[in-house]
Amino acid sequence: MGRQPCCDKLGVKKGPWTAEEDKKLINFILNNGQCCWRAVPKLADLRRCGKSCRLRWTNYLRPDLKRGLLTEEEEQLVIDLHARLGNRWSKIASRLPGRTDNEIKNHWNTYIKKKLLKMGIDPVTHEPLNKEAKATETTSYADHVQLLEANNKNIPSSENSSSSPMEHNFSSDESNFLSISNDDPLMSCLCGVEIPQLVDPSWEFPGLWDENFAGLLNCQDFGIQDFGIDCFDDVEATNSLNTLEMGHNL
DNA sequence: AATTATCCCAACCGCTCTTTC
DNA sequence: TGAAAGAGCGGTTGGGATAAT
Structure with a gap:
């Protein structure tokens, strides 16, 4: 039946x-x-x-709901969360107050994906596309992105992001799942602070x-x-x- | 000004997960 | 315990808006 x-x-x-x-x-x-x-x-x-x-x-x-494009801080957070969670848009959206999974998914497919490709990063694996670059690449993806963007001075570094309005925390279960490492300054920053939840x-x-x-x-x-x-x-x-x-x- | 190409996003589809009985 | 129903999720698509020719 x-x-x-x-x-x-x-x-x-x-x-x-x-x-x-x-x-x-x-x-x-x-x-x-x-x-x-x-x-x-x-x-x-x-x-x-x-x-x-x-x-x-x-x-x-x-x-x-927030209207309009994602801010650079939100975008950065989406990229980092995607690197950890993959295409689990609802999980990612739950970390961005006022944003929907559909909105984030659309933004990813239309903007972020292209941006990462342009930066030479595989949007699926979050690894450098160029094998040679990959071989010499010793920094994390987050470091890679931050380095590139810091050069453009468009997006604040991880140190600055600690004072960002986009502060988030993780449940203990998720922290385990995500295998948060203190070696990753951005994720340490993201996970070590309280985050605003969506309105009930x-x-x-x-x-x-x-x-x-x-x-x-x-x-x-x-x-x-x-x-x-x-x-x-x-x-x-x-x-x-x-x-x-x-x-x-x- | 008209036509074509491309982009963007709201909405749909179908599958999976959760809840209920 | 298993089946059915309801809800949620992610992938995909259609059409309007805009840009390019």
Whole structure:
């Protein structure tokens, strides 16, 4: 007995989401929080697959999402994490607050991969492409990247990254898995500090919305007013979110 | 100005993992 | 304990935007 499709294909809309659909999904989650995704389309009056709703929310509508390109610090972190974790985008994304696995995956495939190739580094193995260079290469990948980029003075060195806003830690399990070595200054730096977690994934709605979401709405074809939500202008609501995030940093 | 090529990213597909009964 | 259902993940694709000719 084969597995049933995640949703009834008949009558299920596909393709780009409209502003109206976004509005319905946001309103639903605002009022009900995240629940069983399969039930969301029916309850929210959306002709979409539950999976599609989850993806839309996770990758685009979530209020804590950062918009725009990854910063150089984020990019550096992605490269280092990829060297350790491989294509485990969700794991990597969990280390970058406000970024989604899809976003990081896309950024990797469109920018970082090319950048590494241009630098003579295999984006899969993170080893130098040139065998001769490999034979004489005694430094780690991170050192290699830092050396190249320090020359360009575009990206701060590992010493500087300790004061970076992109501070992350690892669970003991992951630290074991990653075989963190003190010999790797960057990873020592990355692993030796506290990191901010994403806003609680359980998403206690309504109430905690930040200006990112206001920005998002401004980018859409509809406005905040369309939702009948006043909290976007509420400074206290924004402060609450910031306080919550700071709490995770402690 | 029109056409073609390339890039980028949102969204989909299908598989795996986890949970429930 | 195993099957089914639900959720999550990574790979891939389609189409819009932009650049090049």
